[in-house]
Amino acid sequence: MNEHRSQIFGVLGEFETPKQLIRAAAKTRDAGYREINAYTPFPVEGLSEALGLKKSAVPLLTLIGGLLGGLTGFGFQYWSAVISYPINVGGRSLNSWPAFIPVTFELTVLGASLFAVFGMLALNKLPEPYHPLFNVERFRQHASNDRFFLCIEASDPKFSAADAARFLKDLDAQNITEVED
Amino acid sequence: MSVAPPPVNSPEIERLPQVLKPGHTYDSVTDQISSIVLTRPTSMGWYAGFAVAFSFVMILFFTIAYLVLKGVGIWGINIPIGWGFAIVNFVWWIGIGHAGTLISAILFLLNQKWRTSINRFAEAMTLFAVMCAGLFPLLHTGRPWFAYWMFPYPSTMNIWPQFRSPLIWDVFAVSTYFTVSLLFWFVGLIPDLATLRDRATKKPLQIIFGMLALGWRGSAKHWQRYQSAYMLLAGLATPLVLSVHTVVSFDFAVAIVPGWHTTIFPPYFVAGAIYSGFAMVLTIAIPLRKYYQLEDFITMRHLENMAKVMLGTGLIVAYGYFFEYFMAIYSGQRYDVFLVQQRFHGPYNYYYFALILCNILTPQLLWIRKVRTNVMILFLMSLVINTGMWLERFVIVVISLSRDFDPSAWGRYSPTFWDWTTFTGTLGLFTMLLYLFVRALPAISIAEMRELVAHSSEEHK
């Protein structure tokens, strides 16, 4: 690598199959590394466990969104028909709640879905078009195609570029790279 | 390119044609699908097809202009038949719009692998169909420029929409459906957009895909949340799909018009929707796989499964027809009895017979495996069923209105030139959008394909 490098983001190793990656990830974690992350072209089962990730908060957000949507939905209909401008529509009573259900339901779904998607993006801190990893040529070419990457990040307390590289080498990762930040 | 995973072919799925042709690697999958968008030159055929579709879109625009200028009187509608083609087409398009989300959502929840290669463009189809559908409720109003009155906003008149009206339910159902489908579709696209970003060679493409990919890099942490979100969306979309056509059926079921006012509508509208939806998926899938040599991904297995689904839903629809008739007779409700008889003896009976032929009789051929596995026949049948479902809506809307309570007010409806241009125009719009889609985005989910590759390699070990 060339000189005048700034500090680095982490050390990146590359694997050929999900299995190898999972094994490596587990080992790395056992070795006491905490700030590690894996990058795969498709969701790999068992990876998050290997990395020891905690449960996602998306379901909770979705629930909140759903409730919000539903309550506003019915509440608004009730308000507009009974309080804001009460008027006799075809002899139906002002609060014709059975007729208000469909809209309530739709809004529940809408709220939930919006929260689910945008919650997911927010938690993932997306959009994030720039990322240090994209500095790595092979990552760009293969991370979204056919290779499985493991990265030990510089933010890890016991991180040292040399050690990390060596460690990965021991896990027979290929093309180990220091990722510039 | 180093050692590829060993070619896939698991014993237990030997009997059936695979959902993915053996011998594919991550790279080959990625390469073959993304190349359609990135590397392959645009063919003459594409341009030709696009041109035709586009010209129909122009017809649509002209029609709309004329419509806004003159009023809905340019159509064949009248009193008593206040709804004609506009609503028929609306319901038809909405129905078609059901397959996409249904395939992605329900089949996803049921963990059906064969969904993967068709869900992407099925979803796209949904979006486009809903766009076409959405046009009609707007256009069919007498004063479209006031359509915003249908939305609750704080007006200086202190008036709100009338939430007892099924039309308002429609507004919410359809717009929700569109939003959710869009999200679902886009979320599914993110990883593939990342792939395209990384494989694109031209700067502008890189930037566009890069922006759309939101900087996706396949981080495990991301994948975790991504999956739970996707799963939840699927869970939400499923009841939504059912609700949307239920609500659409309420437009009729909630009214008192004989032939409309019946409790069986919601279920059999939904079944019908899926029916026509799958038919439309076939109508699109078959040429698509042929044209872009996607036979590896959209295998006979897919086509056959869809054929089975059509057969199933088709039977539900048939049951619906029968029960509509039975209930009317059984209830002894004078007007309903008369109405169902009208379908056989009335001025529009040939529509009804055609409907029975298209929707009930023809599909019975699908019991035969030979038919299910004959691409050409399947294609034709899908067209027949689409026509049949359109006829169903015509029968429901027009026949019922033409023979309601007061004999002195009975009338008839026949479409005008402008009815036809509006309809064919939307067909053009739909096709054009599809053309753009297959050209600009991966018509098959690459990421999920890789999963399949991985999966089958697992099974192999």
Add this chain to the structure above:
Amino acid sequence: MSENEHFDNPLQQYRAHDHAHEHDHAHNGQHAHKQEEEPPEDPTLREYPLDLAAVRQKLQTKTGKQYWRTIEELADDPHFENFLHREFPRQASQWDDSVDRRDFLKLMAASLALAGLSGCGLNQERTNIIPYVKQPEGIVLGRPLFFATVMPFGGDALGLLVESHEGRPTKIEGNPDHPSSLGATDAFAQASVLNLYDPDRAQTPTFVGEIRTWEQFVAAAQAMGAAAKIDGSGGFRILTGIVTSPIVADQVQALLKLNPKAKWHQWEPAVADGTREGAKMAFGRYLNTVYHVDKADVILSLDADFLSNGPGHVRYMKEFYRRRKLDPMADRDGGEEMNRLYVVEPTPSVTGASADHRLPLKAADVGQFARALAGKLGLGGSGTISPAAEKWLNAAVGDLQKHRGSSLVVAGEHQPAEVHALAQAINAALGNVGKTLNYTEPVEANPVNHLESLRELCADMDAGRVDTLVIIGGNPVYDAPHDFDFLSKLKKVSNTVRLGTHFDETSEHCKWNIGESHFLEAWGDARAFDGTVSVIQPLIAPLYHTHSAYEVLAAFGDKPDVTGYDAVRARLQAGNSGADFEKFWRKTLNDGLVANSAFAPLSGVAAKFSAGSLPELKPAGTDELEFIFRPDPSTYDGRFANNGWLQELPKPVTKLTWDNAALVSPATAQKLALGHTVAARGGEHGQIISAVIDIALSGSKVTAAAWILPGQADGVVVLPLGYGRQKAGYTGTNKGFNAYAVRVSSALWTASGGTITKTSQEYPLACTQYHFNMEGRKILSTGTLEEYKKNPAFAREGDEQPPKSETLYKEFAYPGYAWGMAIDLNSCNGCNACVVACVAENNIAVVGKDQVMRGREMHWIRIDRYYKAETPTNDPSTDAGDALANPETFFQPVPCQQCENAPCEQVCPVGATVHSAEGLNDMVYNRCLGTRYCSNNCPYKVRRFNFLRFQDWETPQFKLQRNPEVSVRSRGVMEKCTYCVQRINNARIESEKQNRSIIDGEIVTACEAACPSEAIVFGNANDPNSRVSKLKAQQRNYSILGELNTRPRTTYLAAVRNPNSELERA
């Protein structure tokens, strides 16, 4: 209508005093508000009206925009806008100087003249208010004024109260004080206001096509008169229609005095000589017959459509149906027995539809029937009639004899003289004279045999004995018997002068043409069917350079400058010398009639003729076709051809619009292989394709569309007159076929020896209701008097209306007013007066034949016609025709039912149709989005949609007619009957200002006001004493499709017929 100031004289409204509206609190409903005040001394009336060049020019260039109440704030010329919103404050009374009509005319002129200029209607845009300089008194903006006048028509004059908004006559009501009206009107009267604003009217005097001034004409006329006098050869001729106007008659006589050899000819194409000549035959002199239908228990009509046609028909209708109200409370005469009507007629008429017993006979056989009847009553003579008819006759005779002195036999005006003579004799024999009918002096100023009179004129013209012909009204070139070949003979006359409403077929061939003033524009007078004299008082100065019959005739005389106003006053003055004339004059104008000017019934008029003496008459051939001519229910003799309201009005029995057709019976149709096909577009509610036939008759040919009419006598072909106009104007030209083309003097009303050949062509007819089969549904409930007496509630039998309690939701309460309507099907004969009244009151658009054929007509109230016949099919051209040979016919007016549980409201996405606190089914046009969902969900299909821009927003004349109290609906908006909510609101505001509640009858809907048979009653259903509540309390009361639980506020009283038990058993 909350207020109707009732001025003596419209032009005098400027001098009305303040108490003008202190008064109007007092009165309510129809009743005219009398007003006493200074005599009107209107020098200006004598003045020639201010030059309307600007106006006329504007009217001719029909550009500009709708300015009346429009849904969207459409661009209007600001100035013009302000003429409408112009304020008309009362003038402080100390400022009392006579204002001349100029202001008024200027207002008219300006408002018309400015109509065209375009402007922009943005909210920001600057508009002006243009108040008066000198304020004409009496007018208060938004307060309609009502003036009494009469509409002369044939041998009758219908008494009217005309509503005027800021000087624009907009709506016509009946005059309760007038004997011919009793407060009601007919379709023609209702539509006549549109004639005033007809943009195609003749607008100025012309000489061989060049515009001339009135003065130039007067000069020319003087010359002609003088020349004729000098010449003295009798080359001076006047051709008029029936004249009942005393001043016109006097004027003609005056001219005849000046030129003793000159002659007065008369030709009224649609009024037959039979009536006149019949009287002569019976009494040796012309007499006028006045019926007292209310006194008759049994009535036999010999092809007489006396309920919808001929002098006094509006009154007769009222009298007749007052005897058919089964409820003592509703029956003004206190619960007499229901009357019974027998009708013998060749073709179904409005009268026939109400008959308890109806016998279809060829027109010629009616004569035989009359003779047979006379024979049975021992008056000698006999007729040959079929056994079936014989039996029918016996029953009728029995009934008549049972009711000597309280029976009535009416001969149809299109029947020949001897039938009339027989009828007179029969009535005498039955002792009805003086009881159910009287004889008076003729109403016509100069009764003559019109056919002979015209024949003589034609002969003289042909012989060159005529050098000056003055044609007053009429349209002889179009409607003279075609064997007279009037046109070629007219060409031989050197001086021809024509007064006509339009530049029509006749005008085209006359040298001088004068535009004829509408009766709302010019002074005049006229006699009603009983001789009552009324003053025709104008509500508006002539819109164009037009003149009245009197003025034109006067121009030839020695006093050309005496105006109609003077003439009328002079004549009345002569009539009542001494007394306080001005007081008398005011009263006359105010009441709309000259007090007790009706002819006294002549006593001791005995029919001096014996039925036996009549020459033998051979019965009409059974298999040979008989062609009969009848005035059309919409265009009459053709004079209404250019009236869009009438053209689009579904004819009572056929429900055809915009065309006439040759009517044949189902059996005849089968014989001739004629049929109908229901078109794919529009279908039963709009478009029927019919066969086209060539009719060869009396040496001439005409091609017509054929229409199969159930109930028509076999072998009879009806050729309705009044269509096929060549120069009627934009609306009326080239509609239908011209029956006059095969009408000859020898067979004016009934012709035989003609042939029909079916052609290969087909012709689309606009028919608003083709489906006459009720499909066994509970829509119209009928029964016989016996059934009713046995079970008064028969109408509610099998009524599945669920009880109010059966609902999830709690009922809405209507504590205040609860508006409701009751329609007595026993009184409706489908005369259509209500339909036109509604059109006029509610600014309803005319959509044209093409749109009607698509099923898009806009009438808020439609009259459904059903046949009570057990026929499986709805196609009269099939064998089911037998069931339709003589079906019972029923009519059912269907306005918005104003359901309490309105299905339409629940489905409207924007709440554009919702309930008012008084239970009205409000339709808020300006909120309507136009989804048409409400219409789909309306079981009664009474909603109407503006599929295109149906309103004429260009023609300024039509703007003047529109009712400012009602929004003019824009394109893309749903509309429907509102129970005339504008009238409700105005009445409520008036009552509220006085902290009182609305009096029953204070609000009268347009349809109710017009209805001659008092079938429609509107009022507050919460008030147990209101007329409507009493009707709804009747056991005949039911609601259409009650089982749907829509709870309509409009309910119906079942129709009850009173058949003769003897015929029943038969």
Add this chain to the structure above:
Amino acid sequence: MAQIFHRNTNFIARVSLILGILLAGLALSGLLGAVRSPFYTNQNITRDQPIQFSHKHHAGDDGIDCRFCHVGVETSATAGLPPTKTCMNCHSVLFNSSSYLEPVRASYREDKSIEWVRVHRLPDFVYFNHSIHVAKGVGCSTCHGQVNQMPLVFQASTLQMQWCLDCHRNPEAVLRPHDQVFNMDWKAPANQAELGHQLAMTNKIRTTAELTSCSTCHR
């Protein structure tokens, strides 16, 4: 620079996303605000009149009653604008040579109407009736503002439907005793609550349901 995007793109991307949403919301509320603003309602805008007629002078200083000129107000739907002659009643004597009043004299002389510029304008589909409001105790100034303070009249209220509804839903708030209806300076007393209530009783004001029925104003 191998990467497609520069570092800052992350920030830009997120910010622009949020900004986009905010702007959309802002635009919408802006629109809703605009239709309520004088820009749209024409409130508080004085117009150039052919004669700068001052209500302040006539109604305020001279204390001429509204009805002297607007004679229709108690009997008709429209209050009415006075004919030139009404002006001349006084001005044939007063200031009868003032050049300021020449247009009035000209109008009278030449029999040509004075074209005033309209200040209050309701849509055509609204059927407002002055007389009933006056009869029920709604004062002129309630809607027209203190005209006696206006040298040139301007539209004091929005004249929008919601403004109408405010009163129709709660007339008690503005009702006055009959003798106060034409009093321009009338201020709601402290006890307006019960005064209004009691007036509503005596004047038989209709129920809110009735007053807010569509056909009350639209036909």
